[in-house]
Amino acid sequence: MKHLADVDPEIASLIQQENVRQHEKLRLIPSENYASAAVLEATGSVLTNKYSEGYANKRYYEGQQIVDQVETLAIQRAKALFGSESANVQPYSGSPANLAVYYAFCRPGDPIMGLALDHGGHLTHGWGVSITGDFFTPIRYQLHPETHLIDYDMMRDLARKHRPKLIMAGATAYPRIIDFQAFADVAKEVDAVFCVDMAHIAGLVAGGAHPSPVPMAHVVTTTTHKTLRGPRGGMILMKKSHAKAVNKAVFPGLQGGPHNHTTAAIAVALKEASTDDFKAYARKIVENAKHLAECLKAKGFHLVSGGTDNHLILVDVSKRGVTGKPYAKAMDRAGLVANYNTVPFDPRPPMDPSGIRMGTPGATTRGMGKPEMEKLASWMDRVLANVENEDALEKIRLEVKELCAAFPAPGVVV
Numbered sequence: 001m002k003h004l005a006d007v008d009p010e011i012a013s014l015i016q017q018e019n020v021r022q023h024e025k026l027r028l029i030p031s032e033n034y035a036s037a038a039v040l041e042a043t044g045s046v047l048t049n050k051y052s053e054g055y056a057n058k059r060y061y062e063g064q065q066i067v068d069q070v071e072t073l074a075i076q077r078a079k080a081l082f083g084s085e086s087a088n089v090q091p092y093s094g095s096p097a098n099l100a101v102y103y104a105f106c107r108p109g110d111p112i113m114g115l116a117l118d119h120g121g122h123l124t125h126g127w128g129v130s131i132t133g134d135f136f137t138p139i140r141y142q143l144h145p146e147t148h149l150i151d152y153d154m155m156r157d158l159a160r161k162h163r164p165k166l167i168m169a170g171a172t173a174y175p176r177i178i179d180f181q182a183f184a185d186v187a188k189e190v191d192a193v194f195c196v197d198m199a200h201i202a203g204l205v206a207g208g209a210h211p212s213p214v215p216m217a218h219v220v221t222t223t224t225h226k227t228l229r230g231p232r233g234g235m236i237l238m239k240k241s242h243a244k245a246v247n248k249a250v251f252p253g254l255q256g257g258p259h260n261h262t263t264a265a266i267a268v269a270l271k272e273a274s275t276d277d278f279k280a281y282a283r284k285i286v287e288n289a290k291h292l293a294e295c296l297k298a299k300g301f302h303l304v305s306g307g308t309d310n311h312l313i314l315v316d317v318s319k320r321g322v323t324g325k326p327y328a329k330a331m332d333r334a335g336l337v338a339n340y341n342t343v344p345f346d347p348r349p350p351m352d353p354s355g356i357r358m359g360t361p362g363a364t365t366r367g368m369g370k371p372e373m374e375k376l377a378s379w380m381d382r383v384l385a386n387v388e389n390e391d392a393l394e395k396i397r398l399e400v401k402e403l404c405a406a407f408p409a410p411g412v413v414v
């Protein structure tokens, strides 16, 4: 970053410090990953200079000879990888992708249905502080109080009672496989649009490590930067019959010019995700998560739903006498970066809930496997006993740093 260091040493230095932080600490936030150097190069390219409102061959600016090819490639790769009839690769991120879908199918005040935020849903699934909960009438299904699985009976009953215009399936903090067919059946019965938000699990779906919602859903939204390991961005996959409405909702409905540098990097990530290496990666994410879950249980940790089927683990640390926030902060000081999170039916407030949320996409990208998951569980147990013991946390941090040095993250330059 020679030019950056010349022009703006302050920002150059901060980026370099972030490189060091990402190198030395272990990324356990399940919505994060390490994008490849190839993805980062595309993101930092001159495509950022180009305006291209519209779609390939139907733009409102000249000079689209190259950009049209970039976007067309990204669309082709998205369709091929996920087996979808149509794709829109322009959403700026996951939240705008969801907004575009609501705008395509719903009018203000319409009932929409999604998983409650405090049960693992996303803000954009109709939570009150989000535009989606404010401009529409949110209906919220929850998890079952005993199994902590999605309460499919509740979802069906609410759908029959309120007849939502759109039913959203998908989550940010749900460690189990979602029964997409159950949702599709209910959506058909009540004549709702069925949208799956697969932001967290897109990489697992791409790699065949999680059932795909694409055959069952009318529309599928996703981010591109979580398990899919691309740049920060969003995509919408849909049946051909919905493409016109969704494309119109993205542009001109919601957005202006697409971020072409991001589109190029999405194309690169989709190419990477179509390889056998990526399939092995996706399977390994789940294998690591399951093994980590077993190791954590053996150490006495309490896991929401008792374990995991995917990349994500929710740990109820309150059962062991600490709360989520101080524990997550102590983990970070020990070099293990996760986030505090509510657990289902949490009696505690969201700013210091009962649990933490963690996952294996990052550690797996670094090449870590079962032995490292065992180390991780031991460290987490030691952190638990030393939440306020800075010397003990510092000792763990140095051990984590040593392990991370042996498993360097792609794209991170130190």
Ligand SMILES: *Cc1c(COP(=O)(O)O)cnc(C)c1O
Binding pocket: 031, 093, 094, 095, 096, 121, 122, 124, 170, 171, 172, 197, 198, 199, 200, 223, 233
């Ligand atoms: C991350 C996430 C989003 C939002 O993505 P942003 O890129 O942060 O806007 C939406 N839905 C789900 C389920 C997510 O996990």
